[in-house]
Amino acid sequence: MELKVLSKNEVATGVWEMTLGGDFSYETVQPGQFIHVQVGDGITHVLRRPISIADVSVSAGNLTILFRMAGRGTRWLSQARIGDNLSVMGPLGRGFPMTQAKTALLVGGGIGIPPLYLLARRLAEQGKAVTTLLGWASAEDRFWLPAFERLGHVEISTEDGSLGMRGTAVDALAVLENLPDTIYACGPRPMLAALKRWALRHGKRGWFSMEERMACGVGACGGCVCRTEGGMETVCSDGPVFALDEVML
Amino acid sequence: MRAANLAVQCAGVPMRNPVMPASGCFGWGREYSRYYPLRTLGSVVAKAVTKEARPGNDTPRIAETPGGMLNAIGLANPGLERVLADELPWLAGQDVPVWVNVAGSDEEEYCMVAAAIDASGMADVLELNVSCPNVKRGGLAFGTEPSILKGLVTAVRRVTDLPLFVKLTPNVTDAGVLAEAAVAAGADGLTAMNTLRGMAIDLDRRCPVLANGQGGLSGPAVKPVALAMVYQLARTVDVPIIGCGGIQSGTDAVEFIMAGADAVQVGTANFTDPYAMPRIIAEMQTWMERSGAASIAEIKGAVH
Numbered sequence: 065m066e067l068k069v070l071s072k073n074e075v076a077t078g079v080w081e082m083t084l085g086g087d088f089s090y091e092t093v094q095p096g097q098f099i100h101v102q103v104g105d106g107i108t109h110v111l112r113r114p115i116s117i118a119d120v121s122v123s124a125g126n127l128t129i130l131f132r133m134a135g136r137g138t139r140w141l142s143q144a145r146i147g148d149n150l151s152v153m154g155p156l157g158r159g160f161p162m163t164q165a166k167t168a169l170l171v172g173g174g175i176g177i178p179p180l181y182l183l184a185r186r187l188a189e190q191g192k193a194v195t196t197l198l199g200w201a202s203a204e205d206r207f208w209l210p211a212f213e214r215l216g217h218v219e220i221s222t223e224d225g226s227l228g229m230r231g232t233a234v235d236a237l238a239v240l241e242n243l244p245d246t247i248y249a250c251g252p253r254p255m256l257a258a259l260k261r262w263a264l265r266h267g268k269r270g271w272f273s274m275e276e277r278m279a280c281g282v283g284a285c286g287g288c289v290c291r292t293e294g295g296m297e298t299v300c301s302d303g304p305v306f307a308l309d310e311v312m313l
Numbered sequence: 314m315r316a317a318n319l320a321v322q323c324a325g326v327p328m329r330n331p332v333m334p335a336s337g338c339f340g341w342g343r344e345y346s347r348y349y350p351l352r353t354l355g356s357v358v359a360k361a362v363t364k365e366a367r368p369g370n371d372t373p374r375i376a377e378t379p380g381g382m383l384n385a386i387g388l389a390n391p392g393l394e395r396v397l398a399d400e401l402p403w404l405a406g407q408d409v410p411v412w413v414n415v416a417g418s419d420e421e422e423y424c425m426v427a428a429a430i431d432a433s434g435m436a437d438v439l440e441l442n443v444s445c446p447n448v449k450r451g452g453l454a455f456g457t458e459p460s461i462l463k464g465l466v467t468a469v470r471r472v473t474d475l476p477l478f479v480k481l482t483p484n485v486t487d488a489g490v491l492a493e494a495a496v497a498a499g500a501d502g503l504t505a506m507n508t509l510r511g512m513a514i515d516l517d518r519r520c521p522v523l524a525n526g527q528g529g530l531s532g533p534a535v536k537p538v539a540l541a542m543v544y545q546l547a548r549t550v551d552v553p554i555i556g557c558g559g560i561q562s563g564t565d566a567v568e569f570i571m572a573g574a575d576a577v578q579v580g581t582a583n584f585t586d587p588y589a590m591p592r593i594i595a596e597m598q599t600w601m602e603r604s605g606a607a608s609i610a611e612i613k614g615a616v617h
């Protein structure tokens with residue numbers, strides 16, 4: 065389907081926020097699901113780019129993505145103009161299940177942060193106490209911090225120590241006073257691996273969103289697999305969200 | 314404007330149109346059935362089946378290259394037993410001919426899988442994958458040595474009466490020799506072509522992008538190679554040829570028919586656009602009607 069670019073903003077150097085509108089199944093979007101976006105004419109770039117849905121407005125009929133200019137495809141996307149149409153598949157994948165517990169801990173590193181926003185908003189709307197640990201390389205890389213702060217308690221870490229504590233989002237676990245019941249995370253693999261060890265040690269359950277290179281986006285090509293206790297599973301359709309005790313990192 | 318009829322017969326199998334997916338690029342069909350009914354297509358081609366389940370290669374399994382992509386999936390599939398129990402029954406109920414792509418590490422495995430799929434009654438055509446560049450044992454070796462290919466096709470021919478297509482690799486000096494070997498051994502048709510061996514390098518990590526090192530190149534970048542192969546095979550053998558490689562549009566498909574193909578397979582284009590095949594069928598129809606071609610037979614081999 066075609067979605068129209070309604071707005072775009074560079075929210076940090078090389079990180080773009082883009083709102084897309086048009087015919088889309090907004091009401092079924094689960095936090096953690098993604099869209100698969102065609103870049104260019106489909107000949108130079110034959111593969112679409114998976115981008116998480118960071119926020120959705122069912123009433124206004126639009127969704128928001130946040131993406132980092134990582135290479136040629138995301139550069140093309142960043143150059144789309146307001147009013148341009150993008151070819152989009154989605155919502156794809158299985159998102160974060162909503163917890164029955166009263167408290168949730170969200171841990172996001174860098175460009176893994178976007179899917180956590182819609183999750184934080186939905187959890188807060190259900191009256192859960194949300195604590196979010198956000199990690200960036202440096203203070204100037206941060207985005208959407210006030211938005212997260214409106215939804216609950218936030219701890220920040222940066223690798224260079226320019227904002228919050230020095231280290232990764234996982235290092236901020238040390239400053240938590242109360243341990244929440246359910247953990248949700250998205251970010252670089254080493255961050256997730258460290259978090260998994262911590263969660264197992266503290267007997268916590270939770271969910272990780274994984275990244276892998278994708279072609280079809282619908283479970284047909286077998287390109288995007290990740291190893292789980294149950295065998296090889298596709299990130300695009302069995303995931304991208306997996307139970308933290310099942311995914312092998 | 315005359316109405317064009319896209320229906321074709323391939324090795325005795327009637328098809329509504331000459332467009333079908335390329336193996337491995339359409340899952341088991343189910344994944345795309347939410348986009349359109351599968352009977353829109355001429356046939357559905359399932360992914361490679363081996364005797365035992367195969368996990369496939371490590372990731373990254375995919376890399377994008379200019380005008381194409383590399384893949385090193387590694388014949389990942391749930392194995393014969395589960396394919397027969399979980400995947401083919403659904404596909405066989407979709408009112409569209411089913412092609413099953415068969416792979417193996419030795420002659421015995423190919424024969425065992427082919428015989429079991431034939432016996433299930435759920436396939437209309439078998440396509441032998443003798444050309445997968447992404448597995449260590451088997452696959453490519455069968456498709457590059459004429460005498461080995463002849464032995465394999467002869468053996469499989471003995472265990473099945475289903476139409477038998479052999480999918481050839483472009484990674485050889487002379488595909489014509491392999492084609493002749495396959496046909497002499499009893500193949501009913503040929504698919505040309507599988508992927509071209511290729512590689513991409515990640516400068517920052519100073520290593521190949523794909524965990525497997527090398528992979529198979531597909532997409533628009535390989536179309537001229539595939540066209541030339543179809544053209545050559547059409548001059549070499551007298552069996553149906555399925556053109557495959559880089560087809561993205563109705564006119565791409567018509568080019569393959571003109572080069573001598575009876576039907577076409579669409580792989581990578583499904584990833585770019587999940588509606589690629591219905592669009593290609595509609596575009597073929599439009600092109601044929603505009604240019605006054607009433608049937609596929611009228612344009613087949615036009616450039617020879």
Ligand SMILES: Cc1cc2nc3c(=O)[nH]c(=O)nc-3n(C[C@H](O)[C@H](O)[C@H](O)COP(=O)(O)OP(=O)(O)OC[C@H]3O[C@@H](n4cnc5c(N)ncnc54)[C@H](O)[C@@H]3O)c2cc1C
Nearest residue numbers: 113114115116130131132134135136137138178275276277
């Ligand atoms: C489920 C999922 C959700 C994602 N959500 C976001 C998001 O919300 N915001 C964001 O900025 N990024 C997100 N990413 C990462 C994003 O897909 C890549 O940054 C993007 O594909 C890079 O494309 P490129 O052409 O700019 O880079 P190139 O390096 O030129 O891309 C080359 C190829 O590699 C693939 N690729 C490169 N890096 C990645 C990666 N990290 N993950 C998957 N494929 C990659 C590309 O898709 C393309 O096929 C997500 C990835 C996945 C799997």
Ligand SMILES: Cc1cc2nc3c(=O)[nH]c(=O)nc-3n(C[C@H](O)[C@H](O)[C@H](O)COP(=O)(O)O)c2cc1C
Nearest residue numbers: 335336337361384442506507531532558559580581
């Ligand atoms: C992700 C992927 C998986 C594939 N898996 C198979 C397979 O299982 N068996 C096979 O015979 N060919 C396989 N192929 C090759 C395709 O069927 C086809 O021959 C090739 O991609 C060229 O066509 P295209 O350019 O339209 O993609 C695969 C190709 C891709 C891209």
Ligand code: FES
Nearest residue numbers: 279281285286300
């Ligand atoms: S991208 Fe094809 S299976 Fe996930």
